[in-house]
Amino acid sequence: MAKLKTLSEAETARRRAVTGLRNFGRDDDADRYEDMSPREYADEKGFEIVENPRRISMARQSASGLRDQIADLKDRVRELEDQNETLTEKLDNISDVLETDESEDEDDDSDGEVDDDEDDTDED
Secondary structure (H helix, E strand, C coil), X not given: CCEEECHHHHHHHHHHHHHHXXXXXXXXXXXXXXXXXXXXXXXXXXXXXXXXXXXXXXXXXXXXXXXXXXXXHHHHHHHHHHHHHHHHHHHHHHHHHHHHHHHHHHHHHHCCCCCHHHHHHHHC
């Protein structure tokens, strides 16, 4: 859904863009935006100009649109929770493997390996 703005809001956004571009030294882009009308700027930026500001609030508060958006967000949350669960399981598996490897390494160190300090005392 395109963002909705009044003509006045579009003009304010256009002026802010011009100022920002000039502050960053992008005078060519600033000149191009400065030469645009608020409607042209809106087209360039992809938002819709509405004549009646009440239409903005009505469009933003459309019950069916909000229900659809809520349903989509709930679906997305479920997907992310499933992904999270899968990744947690993978991390648990990796942790188990690492713990197994560490315990095997500790067992190997204690199985018949002679400490170098003990050998040094016998040679004197």
